[in-house]
Amino acid sequence: MASGLEVYNPDSSILVGLSTYYGRVLGHINIVLPYGWANRFQTGSLSDPGFALGTPFSFFTPAKASIGAGGNSSYCYLCPRVTFQGTTLYWAYISDASTTFAYRVFGDGPVDGTLFYGVC
Template sequence: MTMGLRTWDGSGNLIVDTNTRLSRVLGIIDITSTPGSLTDAGFATGTPFAYQANTVPYAEYDPLSQPSYSALAVSWSGNTMTWKFLENESVAANFADTTAYLAPNKITLIYGVY
C-alpha cells in the first residue's frame, strides 16, 4: 500500500504531494550590527534559508525616525550560519555564495531549511 501526503484545492487541483519542497523554520534570532554566527544541526537536513521579519519598505524610510540601513550578508558553511552587516559596500558585487538583504541595524532573522 502506497502512503504519502496529497492536498488538493477546491477545484480538485493537486497543490501538495510527496515531491513538493516545504520549508521548516528552525529558529528565530534577534541580531544587531555585530557580526555573528549560529550553529544548528538542522541545517544539514535541507537547503538553508534566512529572511528578516521586520523590514521597513524603502518608500516609507525616513532617516530621521528609522534606524540606519546597511547590507546584511548571510552565509552557511556546514551546520553554521554566519551574518554580518556591510555598511557602504556594494551588495550585488561581492556575494556569489551569500544571501544579501537591505536591513536596519537591528533585525529579527528567521532561519530554516527547505
C-alpha cells in the first residue's frame, strides 16, 4: 500500500502527490573573475554525466549581495549565460550593449558567485 503526503488545490485536484517529480541539484561551481572591467568577460564549462538523467537547469547566486560601506544594494549585477549540450554545461559572461549599459548607468557588471546545476 502506497503512503505519503498529498496536497490539494482548492478545486480538489492534486497539487503535490506521490507522482510529483522534483529537481535535483547535482553540484555547483564557484566563479571567481579577475579584477578589471574588461577582464571579467570569461567563459567556462564542465561535464557531468548526471545531465543525461533529466532536463538540466541552473541558477546563479552572487557572492556579494550589497556593495559599499553603506550597504547600497547592487541591483544590476550580471549573471553568466548558461547553455547545455549533452552532458556539458557552458557558462559565459558576454560583453554587449546591455552589459555596457549596466556598467555606465549602475556601475555594475559581471560578478563572482556560485553557479548551481542539476536536473529535473
